[in-house]
Amino acid sequence: MEGIVSFIRKAIFIGIASSFFFFFFFCFAESNDHICSVTKDSCSLNDYVPAKLLIKGGIVVNADRQEIADVYIEDGIIKSVERNIKAFDEIQVIDASGYYVMPGGIDPHTHLAMPFMGQVTIDDFFSGQAAALAGGTTMHIDFALPSDGDLLEGYKLYREKASIACMDYGFHMAVTKWNDKVSKDMEVLVKHEGINSFKFFMAYKGSLMVTDEELLQGLKKCKKLGALAQVHAENGDAVAEGQIQMIELGITGPEGHGFSRPPILEGEATSRAIRLAGFVNTPLYVVHVMSIEALEEIIRARQSGQRVIGEPVISGLALDDSLLFDPDFDVAAKYVMSPPIRPAGHNIALQNALSSGLLQLVGTDHCAFNSTQKAAGKGDFRKIPNGVNGIEERMHILWNIMVNTGKMTPMGYVRVTSTACAQIFNIYPRKGAIIAGADADIILLNPNTTFTISSKTHHSRIDTNIYEGWTLRGKIETTISRGRIVWENGKLNVSPGSGRFIPLPPYSYLFNGIDKIDSDYLASIRASKQQKK
Ligand SMILES: NC(=O)NCCC(=O)O
Numbered sequence: 001m002e003g004i005v006s007f008i009r010k011a012i013f014i015g016i017a018s019s020f021f022f023f024f025f026f027c028f029a030e031s032n033d034h035i036c037s038v039t040k041d042s043c044s045l046n047d048y049v050p051a052k053l054l055i056k057g058g059i060v061v062n063a064d065r066q067e068i069a070d071v072y073i074e075d076g077i078i079k080s081v082e083r084n085i086k087a088f089d090e091i092q093v094i095d096a097s098g099y100y101v102m103p104g105g106i107d108p109h110t111h112l113a114m115p116f117m118g119q120v121t122i123d124d125f126f127s128g129q130a131a132a133l134a135g136g137t138t139m140h141i142d143f144a145l146p147s148d149g150d151l152l153e154g155y156k157l158y159r160e161k162a163s164i165a166c167m168d169y170g171f172h173m174a175v176t177k178w179n180d181k182v183s184k185d186m187e188v189l190v191k192h193e194g195i196n197s198f199k200f201f202m203a204y205k206g207s208l209m210v211t212d213e214e215l216l217q218g219l220k221k222c223k224k225l226g227a228l229a230q231v232h233a234e235n236g237d238a239v240a241e242g243q244i245q246m247i248e249l250g251i252t253g254p255e256g257h258g259f260s261r262p263p264i265l266e267g268e269a270t271s272r273a274i275r276l277a278g279f280v281n282t283p284l285y286v287v288h289v290m291s292i293e294a295l296e297e298i299i300r301a302r303q304s305g306q307r308v309i310g311e312p313v314i315s316g317l318a319l320d321d322s323l324l325f326d327p328d329f330d331v332a333a334k335y336v337m338s339p340p341i342r343p344a345g346h347n348i349a350l351q352n353a354l355s356s357g358l359l360q361l362v363g364t365d366h367c368a369f370n371s372t373q374k375a376a377g378k379g380d381f382r383k384i385p386n387g388v389n390g391i392e393e394r395m396h397i398l399w400n401i402m403v404n405t406g407k408m409t410p411m412g413y414v415r416v417t418s419t420a421c422a423q424i425f426n427i428y429p430r431k432g433a434i435i436a437g438a439d440a441d442i443i444l445l446n447p448n449t450t451f452t453i454s455s456k457t458h459h460s461r462i463d464t465n466i467y468e469g470w471t472l473r474g475k476i477e478t479t480i481s482r483g484r485i486v487w488e489n490g491k492l493n494v495s496p497g498s499g500r501f502i503p504l505p506p507y508s509y510l511f512n513g514i515d516k517i518d519s520d521y522l523a524s525i526r527a528s529k530q531q532k533k
């Protein structure tokens, strides 16, 4: 009898102890999941318990197919995509008939809360992301800058800045000098911190610019780590020379910005970076391709079999440089970015290259400075902080200039706004697709709604807009981020801290076969050495 009582006591004790264990285990796991978020108090319950959603009867578009289907979402994940899914009582149903139902946009190029040219970009990780969600972008990859050249310190700072995020995000890391510590930090970032790309600035002499020698070391290290090397391709030495020339000519206004860094300097740096990446045999990603000169280098390299990705940005695709010549400084300064927005013709060439697959994905380079910040360069264009808005406008403008004009199908649109980015940065198909198992990042676009862009109604903090007054057809009326409806009926429903950091794993598809090419090359060198003997 005593034995039975003692057995029951033990069983009760083990039961209670294990309940405590599991309680603490799950609490810890939950808090760990939000390790970089602000306190939970600032997040609404909605952030943790996404609703069950059924999107019914829309035109579901992926990069490879388009079909009328329903999309069922549970716990922030797409559970099924098929026709005639039954709606049960507790499921919220969205009628999507007549709407395009597409993966949320992924913006590969943003600069939120970035210190640059004596200013800090006006959109932080909350305001910039809220604007993005209102414009149909559900994830972005921002550029973390080193802190005084220190990569890990810089990265830590950016993770802290992003604690107020309200949508999913990842990071690229910039490399602005070269030494052993930089090399070791790159390794730590790739192996332990979810970084799989490093950006090298070939411009901004005296601040961010790297030398060819530094770039070469960086390319070698990227290859070793399976990380993608990215370049801002402009010849920084020549730009500095061009700027002096303009000042000597008495050209001090925003138009001097464009004249001082002509397309030939973008073409030269693009060619140089491509050739160095070819020498190392590592993939290369050219950010913000703005000119025919750079485009031609990318096409030539791709034709020769080199793995080069070209990213045009929405400003370069949609605009020409005419407003850079506006006599009103405040108007012209809005358009100052680097490489510069080019004369008419370059934008059309970039559009054509995008539609034919010669360029692969579209970014924004959202780097917003308001008019008081831009005013720092009155009387000297070299001091105008470089950067334009776009995180909120990219999806709509691209739909208008590419899909409404017949240059691109909705499937092509999905490819360049979302899928290609997810593939290049190795998070496909969790992102970039509407398929079972993917994150429920989805937009509903009404192709018949028109609206007009204005700084008075946009959601970014910037007080101007480079697309001011543009009337567009086709509106993203609903944005769903991980199963939560965050944008609907012209209203945002977001809270700081609800966004998630998405680690980006190394060795994307771009690295497949690189080792084979290397070993074949080494074998051919050895063979030629033996022949000589
Ligand atoms: N692009 C630009 O003008 N500003 C952001 C920094 C950069 O990407 O070059």
Ligand SMILES: [Zn+2]
Pocket (backbone or CB within 6 Å): 232, 287, 288, 338, 339
């Ligand atoms: Zn750049």
